[in-house]
Amino acid sequence: MEHFDVNALISSHIQLSQDIFLLQIHAPYIAFAAKPGQFCMIKVSGDANDPLLRRPLSIHRVHDGGFVSFLYKVIGKGTKCLSEYKAGEKLNVLGPLGNHFAIRPAEKVIIIGGGIGVAPLVFLAERIAFKHGTTVLLGFRNREDVCCVEDFEKLAARTLIATEDGSLGHKGLITDLLREEIMHNPDLPKYFYTCGPFGMQKAINNLIIEELGEKKAHLEVSLEARMACGIGVCMSCVTQARDGDYLHVCKDGPVFNAKKILWK
Amino acid sequence: MEHFDVNALISSHIQLSQDIFLLQIHAPYIAFAAKPGQFCMIKVSGDANDPLLRRPLSIHRVHDGGFVSFLYKVIGKGTKCLSEYKAGEKLNVLGPLGNHFAIRPAEKVIIIGGGIGVAPLVFLAERIAFKHGTTVLLGFRNREDVCCVEDFEKLAARTLIATEDGSLGHKGLITDLLREEIMHNPDLPKYFYTCGPFGMQKAINNLIIEELGEKKAHLEVSLEARMACGIGVCMSCVTQARDGDYLHVCKDGPVFNAKKILWK
Amino acid sequence: MPDLSIKISSLYLKNPVILASGTCGYGIELKDLIDLNSLGGLCLKGISLKPRPGNPPPRIHETASGLLNSIGLENVGIDRFISEKLPLLKDYDTCIIANILGDSAQQYIELAQRLDAHHDQIKAIELNLSCPNVKCGGIAFGTDPKLISQIITGVKKVTNLPVIAKLSPNVQDIVPIATACEESGADAISLINTLLGTAIDIFRKKPVFNNIFAGLSGPAIKPVALRFVWQASHAVKIPIIGIGGISKWEDAIEFFMAGATAIQIGTANFFNPSASVQIIQGIKGFMRKMGYKKIEDMRI
Amino acid sequence: MPDLSIKISSLYLKNPVILASGTCGYGIELKDLIDLNSLGGLCLKGISLKPRPGNPPPRIHETASGLLNSIGLENVGIDRFISEKLPLLKDYDTCIIANILGDSAQQYIELAQRLDAHHDQIKAIELNLSCPNVKCGGIAFGTDPKLISQIITGVKKVTNLPVIAKLSPNVQDIVPIATACEESGADAISLINTLLGTAIDIFRKKPVFNNIFAGLSGPAIKPVALRFVWQASHAVKIPIIGIGGISKWEDAIEFFMAGATAIQIGTANFFNPSASVQIIQGIKGFMRKMGYKKIEDMRI
Numbered sequence A, B: 001m002e003h004f005d006v007n008a009l010i011s012s013h014i015q016l017s018q019d020i021f022l023l024q025i026h027a028p029y030i031a032f033a034a035k036p037g038q039f040c041m042i043k044v045s046g047d048a049n050d051p052l053l054r055r056p057l058s059i060h061r062v063h064d065g066g067f068v069s070f071l072y073k074v075i076g077k078g079t080k081c082l083s084e085y086k087a088g089e090k091l092n093v094l095g096p097l098g099n100h101f102a103i104r105p106a107e108k109v110i111i112i113g114g115g116i117g118v119a120p121l122v123f124l125a126e127r128i129a130f131k132h133g134t135t136v137l138l139g140f141r142n143r144e145d146v147c148c149v150e151d152f153e154k155l156a157a158r159t160l161i162a163t164e165d166g167s168l169g170h171k172g173l174i175t176d177l178l179r180e181e182i183m184h185n186p187d188l189p190k191y192f193y194t195c196g197p198f199g200m201q202k203a204i205n206n207l208i209i210e211e212l213g214e215k216k217a218h219l220e221v222s223l224e225a226r227m228a229c230g231i232g233v234c235m236s237c238v239t240q241a242r243d244g245d246y247l248h249v250c251k252d253g254p255v256f257n258a259k260k261i262l263w264k
Numbered sequence C, D: 001m002p003d004l005s006i007k008i009s010s011l012y013l014k015n016p017v018i019l020a021s022g023t024c025g026y027g028i029e030l031k032d033l034i035d036l037n038s039l040g041g042l043c044l045k046g047i048s049l050k051p052r053p054g055n056p057p058p059r060i061h062e063t064a065s066g067l068l069n070s071i072g073l074e075n076v077g078i079d080r081f082i083s084e085k086l087p088l089l090k091d092y093d094t095c096i097i098a099n100i101l102g103d104s105a106q107q108y109i110e111l112a113q114r115l116d117a118h119h120d121q122i123k124a125i126e127l128n129l130s131c132p133n134v135k136c137g138g139i140a141f142g143t144d145p146k147l148i149s150q151i152i153t154g155v156k157k158v159t160n161l162p163v164i165a166k167l168s169p170n171v172q173d174i175v176p177i178a179t180a181c182e183e184s185g186a187d188a189i190s191l192i193n194t195l196l197g198t199a200i201d202i203f204r205k206k207p208v209f210n211n212i213f214a215g216l217s218g219p220a221i222k223p224v225a226l227r228f229v230w231q232a233s234h235a236v237k238i239p240i241i242g243i244g245g246i247s248k249w250e251d252a253i254e255f256f257m258a259g260a261t262a263i264q265i266g267t268a269n270f271f272n273p274s275a276s277v278q279i280i281q282g283i284k285g286f287m288r289k290m291g292y293k294k295i296e297d298m299r300i
């Protein structure tokens, strides 16, 4: 896996809601090499040492001309720092990192995103949905958090939304949508992709196994872990595998076959 | 001495040359209380811890409506950080701090500034030159570094310039101008003010004593020292007094009677 | 409504936030910037028998999220402290703690005796045990349990004021030292003092500080300070006052959870004079939100 | 043109910049990002006799300008290290240093013996002496001069490779330990390993790490690391390899001036993978500008 450490110009940086931002940089090497599901490590404090570590963000989309975009939520010190960068400034970005989602025929997949976990799924849908249609299920806490719906719709994807408070779409959890999708769809797609909170992905995995059985459940999940390096040298980013081993999210992942993961 | 810790809006921030910036903030309490020679401690890294300490900057001018400006040179990490703030952002500023220049009749004073040491002297000239004229001698390394000349001229001050490389005004040191001023001026002013590098202020002090004798030499200097607190609690900002004691620049100064200082 | 008050032996503090010695001068300097009455306590600049001029400049050097200092314990000496500085704090309602330092056990005892006469104003004595012991070739008192015991026992004999032993982190194991403090009658332990560090001026090719070494403080040292507090609080029963890199209320909570009864704010006062007041508010808010009633409820 | 090369006993390094153990994996992972041939050396991830899975997550926690880690020495074990990892570095022209760790002196000796057979590729062995000694109730080897001597003497008997003793900073006085290393035949000393620290998760009311304590690294610890290097280099004659918080060439120069012969870059590799290469360039530029001909000329 080839990756690059570039000092990239910020081409645009837009606040989409209270705490969600869309960042676009010019990084042709990364744009060219990137595959859906991969991520970058971004230095958010310039030359200063606080915050010290880079922050991992999924590649949200790549654009003609060598642009790469990230969709992120401000949750702490690092993402707050990042949000203060302005178009025209430069950012140190290392990527593309990690493995990627397997690309399958669009009519056979369902993409499932929870919260800011939708970020990498647009890129995935773009690569998959080219010439096809895809089913996309999105879950959010409330209307404020909803994002990327038009992105998926532009790709002619069938996009269903659930919000916990019912302020948009189905009132309830994304698993409700998924159960319905599985039950009312005899012509069931074979491949599922998810990204979002661990608990959500766990619930999705359980549901799919429950409904389809271990053998027919093909689920690729994208996991998060605290990362120092992003390139497999620090051993910090582990998640536990079903066989007891530790998997390194930055190198063995972030995309995993759900069967490999210990869903505790 | 009353001082305030305010979270001030940056009203403008202009790059005057390669490394000199003019920063203006809205800080009515500070503006109202400020006297020439006083300084502020500015937090240059927002909520982050690197750089950790505030940076001392002299009050360059105060303006109607409660605005305060600073004129500073980027020399290291802290001033670099500061220079990246934009108008519309906020800065933590503590001030006004320290003692101040004594205000004397304009016709009796000579103001002498070296390099970025001119910063507090404009404020001084404004307070002094009100209704009067003042002689101002300014020394710089080269044309690039020259600043504030129009500020002084606007105040109807007689402004003479020396640059080390002769790219503007007299070619040579500021002491050349001062010697000439003293020698060719029978009607000598009684009070001198300086701000600038320690070596320059030392040379000026020597020259004045040499030419006028200890008794007639009335020189107020503004000194710098590394400061952690700016308010007299950390004891870090010492300079040595002639009597062997340590003076605290942030509280006993930054303005000192030159006779009190050990010019080593 | 959470109750922030704490007790350290006979000492009652309205809240557990104290300004650390050497970072709040003689207290009065801060009166414009914070309401001194809102503080749990004020630990004043370290005082010696004779005035000390301190070290030549430079006395500070910034490091990544840290501060090296070599102030050299500059202070006005016990006489002027009592005659000039103490009276200025007369009208404030906060707990005043005197911090003392000496070259020998005898000096600590003499200082404590002098201060005891002012127990109307001074509510506790903190012993800075990180000073070099002149009699024993300059080894810091803080590294030798026997010397520490000697000082504490001696001081306890001459005063009824609560005695706080302030320990140095430049030791391999804090447990025997904390235990020695407890056994010799200290009412509390405060830690940490600064970590020993240095910096070099590469353009002059010499150490930044005349004394080569200096003390590191600030957010950089917080993880180390917290470790010492955890270790000490699990080894002794007397209260621990946590110090080291505290600049936000979240930091303070970490120290309470690690076993501290109170905390001191040091370097943060320099870059944010309102830190202490903000931290008191933050502690209150957190306790309310999480349903903690007393500071000690937060202890893990 | 300054000469950046250095010698550590029989070991020749083209320049004094080495990547620190645990921060560059098995080396090969970095090949896309930096020219491995430009490095003075690569100190690979610490290796034990048996593979070690490491600790459960979380394994890292960010602090102000620092990083706490509790990786738990995860590694593939000596067998896979030799069969899978070493061959990948065959074609690179940089000095490969193996870092080893054990539960007992015997394990260090056995590891050294196994590695000695690969002296075509491995040019030195670094002993990580900060591991808890299982036989002695978990006290770190690095705090006991006798244990250290035992390990070094034993290792020197089974290999002719230069042996570097990597020391822990969690001690009161590094001098007796450094002296013990020198006397028992170590070819060099590297320091510091991480400072012991901790952090608390205040919302879960428990330590962030399962093991409570973790190791602090990064720019925050530089002043402390530099102090240890100064103290050790003034106590022994064998070369010192300085480690701790180095992220810029200026930091590296400080270490050389404090007495280091070489340096290692650790945590900086994480937030700036090009740090080592930039530091080599920076050292060169500084030496040229200031007229230094050899690294040792910079020593104060």
Ligand SMILES: Cc1cc2nc3c(=O)[nH]c(=O)nc-3n(C[C@H](O)[C@H](O)[C@H](O)COP(=O)(O)OP(=O)(O)OC[C@H]3O[C@@H](n4cnc5c(N)ncnc54)[C@H](O)[C@@H]3O)c2cc1C
Binding pocket: A039, A051, A053, A054, A055, A056, A057, A058, A059, A070, A071, A072, A073, A074, A075, A076, A077, A078, A079, A080, A116, A119, A120, A223, A224, A225, A226, A227, A254, D062
């Ligand atoms: C492979 C990968 C891809 C990601 N993609 C996105 C994305 O596209 N959009 C987005 O909004 N977020 C994404 N995240 C999560 C994002 O990295 C965290 O929200 C961010 O690191 C939080 O940093 P902070 O300083 O604001 O928060 P703090 O909580 O202050 O961070 C403290 C430390 O914990 C780490 N940390 C905190 N939360 C997470 C988390 N969820 N995952 C990993 N480390 C964390 C931080 O990196 C930092 O080291 C991704 C995470 C991973 C591992």
Ligand SMILES: Cc1cc2nc3c(=O)[nH]c(=O)nc-3n(C[C@H](O)[C@H](O)[C@H](O)COP(=O)(O)OP(=O)(O)OC[C@H]3O[C@@H](n4cnc5c(N)ncnc54)[C@H](O)[C@@H]3O)c2cc1C
Binding pocket: B039, B051, B053, B054, B055, B056, B057, B058, B059, B070, B071, B072, B073, B074, B075, B076, B077, B078, B079, B080, B116, B119, B120, B223, B224, B225, B226, B227, B254, C062
């Ligand atoms: C009372 C006072 C008034 C000042 N007024 C002005 C002004 O109006 N305009 C201006 O350009 N500069 C002024 N200075 C100098 C200014 O404070 C320094 O240039 C600035 O602190 C450098 O910080 P840095 O991080 O960029 O440099 P670095 O060299 O990276 O700073 C490292 C450390 O040294 C301290 N330091 C470095 N140089 C100085 C210095 N000359 N004086 C004090 N501390 C220093 C820094 O504050 C910091 O703690 C003043 C200094 C003092 C004491």
Ligand SMILES: Cc1cc2nc3c(=O)[nH]c(=O)nc-3n(C[C@H](O)[C@H](O)[C@H](O)COP(=O)(O)O)c2cc1C
Binding pocket: B234, C020, C021, C022, C023, C045, C046, C067, C069, C071, C073, C099, C128, C166, C192, C193, C194, C216, C217, C218, C219, C221, C243, C244, C245, C246, C264, C265, C266, C267, C268
């Ligand atoms: C400038 C300075 C001066 C200090 N002077 C003293 C002192 O006189 N007596 C003392 O016991 N501790 C002194 N200390 C140590 C602090 O009280 C505190 O223990 C240490 O700085 C760690 O806390 P912090 O990280 O919050 O600053 C001083 C610290 C600093 C930074």
Ligand SMILES: Cc1cc2nc3c(=O)[nH]c(=O)nc-3n(C[C@H](O)[C@H](O)[C@H](O)COP(=O)(O)O)c2cc1C
Binding pocket: A234, D020, D021, D022, D023, D045, D046, D047, D067, D069, D071, D073, D099, D128, D166, D192, D193, D194, D216, D217, D218, D219, D221, D243, D244, D245, D246, D264, D265, D266, D267, D268
């Ligand atoms: C994630 C991580 C893993 C480490 N693993 C090892 C190791 O296996 N063996 C070892 O001797 N030191 C290990 N160290 C310590 C480093 O080699 C180095 O001594 C320490 O981090 C200080 O340097 P730094 O501040 O430049 O990181 C590790 C450090 C980190 C941060």
Ligand code: FES
Binding pocket: A226, A227, A228, A229, A230, A231, A232, A233, A234, A235, A236, A237, A248, A249, A250, A251
């Ligand atoms: S983040 Fe360093 S190994 Fe995965």
Ligand code: FES
Binding pocket: B226, B227, B228, B229, B230, B231, B232, B233, B234, B235, B236, B237, B248, B249, B250, B251
């Ligand atoms: S800067 Fe703290 S006393 Fe002067």
